[in-house]
Amino acid sequence: MEVLLFGLIAEKAGVDRLTVDASTMQELRNALADRIPDLGGLSHAIAVDRCIVHDNRPLTGSEEIAVLPPFAGG
Amino acid sequence: MSSEKTHKVKDIFVEGSIDPAFIATSITKHATRTDIGAHEIFLGQVRSDIIDGSNVVAIEYTAYRDMALERMTAIREGAFAQWPSMTCLHVHHSLGNVQAGELCFMVFASAPHRVAAREAVAWVVDRIKAELPIFGREVLSDATHVWKTNA
Numbered sequence: 001m002e003v004l005l006f007g008l009i010a011e012k013a014g015v016d017r018l019t020v021d022a023s024t025m026q027e028l029r030n031a032l033a034d035r036i037p038d039l040g041g042l043s044h045a046i047a048v049d050r051c052i053v054h055d056n057r058p059l060t061g062s063e064e065i066a067v068l069p070p071f072a073g074g
Numbered sequence: 075m076s077s078e079k080t081h082k083v084k085d086i087f088v089e090g091s092i093d094p095a096f097i098a099t100s101i102t103k104h105a106t107r108t109d110i111g112a113h114e115i116f117l118g119q120v121r122s123d124i125i126d127g128s129n130v131v132a133i134e135y136t137a138y139r140d141m142a143l144e145r146m147t148a149i150r151e152g153a154f155a156q157w158p159s160m161t162c163l164h165v166h167h168s169l170g171n172v173q174a175g176e177l178c179f180m181v182f183a184s185a186p187h188r189v190a191a192r193e194a195v196a197w198v199v200d201r202i203k204a205e206l207p208i209f210g211r212e213v214l215s216d217a218t219h220v221w222k223t224n225a
Contacts, residue, residue, distance in 0.1 A: 006138055007209030008221040043223075047207070050141035066138055066207075072222035073137075073167060073208030074118045074179050074199065 001059065003032065004066040009044055012037055025056045032067060043070050083147050086165045087137065091176035092117075100164060100182060110161050110184045114191035116199050118179030120172050128214035132173045133222060138207035149201045153183075156197070157190040163198065167208060 003018045010016040013036045020035065022028035028046070033039050045052045047066040048059070059065075097115070104110055123130045146165065153163055161184045168178040181198050185191040203224045210222035 004138065006136060006207065007211070011221075047138070047141055050138075050144050064140075066141065068138065068207050069209060069221065070223040071204070071207055072133075072135075072210035072224055073142075073206045074203040074224065 001028075001061045001063065001065055003028075004064070005036075006066065007069040007072075008042060009036060009039070009067045009069050012039070012042065022059055023061075024058050025053065028059060028065065036067070044068060083143050084150075084165075085143065086146055086167050087139065087142075087169045088166050089168075089170050091168055091172045091178060092166055092180055094177065097177075097180060097182075104162075104184055107161060107184070109186055111186045112188035112191045113182065113184045114188070114195040115183075116179070116181040116195050117177050119177050120174045122174035123212070125212070125214060125220055128216040128218065130174055130212045131215050132171050132213045133178065134171050134211040134213060135167070135169045135178065136209045136211075137167075137169060142206045142208060145205045145207075146202070149198060149205065152201070153194050153198050157183075157185065157194040159187070159190045160185045160194050163194065165198065165202070167202070167206075 001020060003020055005013050005016050018035055020031040022031050045068045047068055048063050120133050150163060154160060164182040166180045172178045181195050183191040183194045212220050212222050
């Protein structure tokens with residue numbers, strides 16, 4: 001599945017999108033940690049289909065996934 | 075709440091800073107709405123904070139546009155639900171480069187009376203800052219940068 005990266009997260013990864021394989025949120029988090037340096041030390045949230053999720057839900061692979069650093073609007 | 079006020083997904087984003095002349099024009103456009111008795115406008119301006127001895131000279135804004143517009147639509151609906159007398163609500167936020175001293179954010183509410191407009195603007199500004207996935211790269215005078223984070 002394709003993962004969109006933004007702001008500081010994209011800067012650390014060196015790209016603004018990644019392709020990973022994951023069938024649950026936990027697998028997704030593990031895959032992202034392998035691909036994005038220092039992700040564990042960076043404040044971030046994961047959005048699935050444009051809503052932030054915190055659980056370990058299953059993923060079909062068709063979702064729109066995004067990794068979001070802290071917001072700075074205004 | 076009338077659906078025509080809320081149901082459309084409006085694009086709030088503008089490239090670069092918000093021109094004060096645009097805001098003046100926006101005010102002028104309300105002259106025909108003689109049921110309005112109060113306008114409340116919040117304007118955000120890029121502040122030249124000093125970070126580790128360097129000044130912020132600009133902020134480069136990016137956004138997760140689709141999610142931001144979905145969240146904004148929900149916030150707009152929430153505002154009209156809480157302040158149903160509100161006549162209209164206009165929101166604009168910059169993307170790209172905005173220099174220190176330039177405007178980057180506008181929330182403009184109009185209502186028959188001042189309390190609804192005032193309360194709605196304060197609520198909408200706080201919700202946008204907390205919920206919209208907008209990111210700000212603060213460019214410093216020594217050519218380094220830091221990433222802005224809303225408290």
